[in-house]
Amino acid sequence: MKIELTTNRNKRRKWFLAAALASGVAYAAYGLTGADIPNIDIETLSFAKVVQGELNLYAEAYGEFYSAKERLLTAPAQGKVAEVLIRPGAKVTQETVILRLSNPKLEQELNQAKGLLAQQQAQKAAFEYEQQNQRLNYRGSIADIEAAIEEAELELKVNQDLMSRGVAAKIELQRARLAVKQQKKRLVFEREKYQQLQEMQLFQLKQRDIEIEQQQANIQVLTQQYGNMQVKAGISGTVQALEVELGQSVQLGQSLAKVGSDKELIARLRIPQRLADQIDLNALVDIDTQKGRVSGHITRIESLVTNGVVLAEAVLDSALPGNARPALPISAGIFMKTASDAVYIKQFSGMRPHSSQQVFVRDNAGLARQKTVTFGELSQGKLIVKSGLKAQDEIITGNVEALSQYAAISLVR
Incomplete structure (x- = not known):
């Protein structure tokens, strides 16, 4: 009888161990399959649809306006600054006297x-x-x-x-x-x-x-x-710099001031090094001044790389907006090429170019599941999808950080 009791006790212990193991596996499977799917009101979410088709690719660049014409004013002879009439920033014409020298x-x-x-x-x-x-x-x-x-x-x-x-x-x-x-x-x-x-x-x-x-x-x-000795501007524009003071003695040829045109401008742009080789001379440029847009084309691309960027110059082809002036910060899109069959979405907050990220993709069963998506270039607010999405897919574009712990969410009304 003692042997039989020991045998029954061992059987009961094995049964409890098997039940605990099954419960653990079930709990793990429950977490992995996302059985704890929360219900989210679809009206509180926003979606973006993946598009496939022809897309013009533009390189994003930043820079500023510069005067297309600049004039350096130098001392015509030895003398002393007797009078300062114009200060930097003031508008001038060709005949405007900026300084008077005496000798x-x-x-x-x-x-x-x-x-x-x-x-x-x-x-x-x-x-x-x-x-x-x-x-x-x-x-x-x-x-x-x-x-x-x-x-x-x-x-x-x-x-x-x-x-x-x-x-x-x-x-x-x-x-x-x-x-x-x-x-x-x-x-x-x-x-x-x-x-x-x-x-x-x-x-x-x-x-x-x-x-x-x-x-x-x-x-x-x-x-x-x-x-x-009456130092005139020589061109119409603005005084960009004044390098002497009242009473200062100057020598023949010494720099006095610099004047730049304010109506004839060019754009100097900083292009990421990885994109510079894809841009050709005469490439079209769309420039944003925050208060207007102006078109142009690339006329010069430097070969020197500084801090990961290449400098380029663009001539403006359309009328300047009202806020255009030398040194005004600008952003620009420079045409590179046309992709005939690109997969892309409109960029939204949190989506970064050249990155792999988790997004919720909507399906036909009323669910949105997390997927890993790899993004490529950003072109004029459109983010190219390299992998993870296909045309007509819809992804949630709202703030989904609070839902990132779930593998899937249920969309309800």
Whole structure:
């Protein structure tokens, strides 16, 4: 009997162990299969449907507007800042005077140069009178020789008449002929000397003219320097920087201020390095200024990578919004390519590009089950689905953190 009692007691112990094990397995299965499915009012949830089709892919970029035209204002000569009329941020036109510089020495040099020019011009006028007198003297000498020739020819004619009558000696006739010949040679030489005198005088006048032209050019440079002591903007826009103070001494060529256009702007954008190779020159750009949108196209992409981004420039093709100005922060979408059969959803809070996340996917049985979904690029608010979802799937887009402990939820009305 004792043996039988021990046997029955062992059987009862095995039964209790088996029942406990079965209960544990059942409890585990209950948790794993999500048997504790909560009921959630469907009206309190929002859904997004997965779409499949053609999708234009844009690279998201950030940057700012820059002036398309910039002008650096430098000191035209040594001087001192006598007056500051415009401060940074003020709008200016081409003729707006930003600074006035003073340089008494430059003004003195200009006056001296003008005095020297007047002196040179007076000397040239006097020299022209001297040349004219020289020409008159030569013309007088030529006239005297021509008169002497006429006298010698007359004497020759008389001697020829006397010779024909047998009155004059032959020697006198020869002397008269020689006198005519000598005077004619003198006339030829004198005329050649007169021609050379005229040519020499032309070169002398040209030399005087060159000296005067050089002095006029010197005066023009000094006048321009003196006029530029009133430092003008040169272009329409805004003063972006002022690098000197009132009373400060400046040297020739020293930077004074910078002016940039405010109506002609370009966009400088920072593109993620992983996307830069997919963007071509002339790629279309959609720029958002928070108060308006403007279109453009890429004109330059730098090859240097800094902190994981590549800088690019875009020219604007449409009218600027009212808030557009240099240094205004902007965001932009840069066209990369068109995906013909992309699977995507509209991005909602919590969904991050290039990540794997748990989402609740709605089924036809009135349930929403958790699934692991891998997302790819984000393009203009549309998030590409790489895996885990298919077209027409619906996912819960509301705040579902409180439901993340459940494998599934029941959707009720």
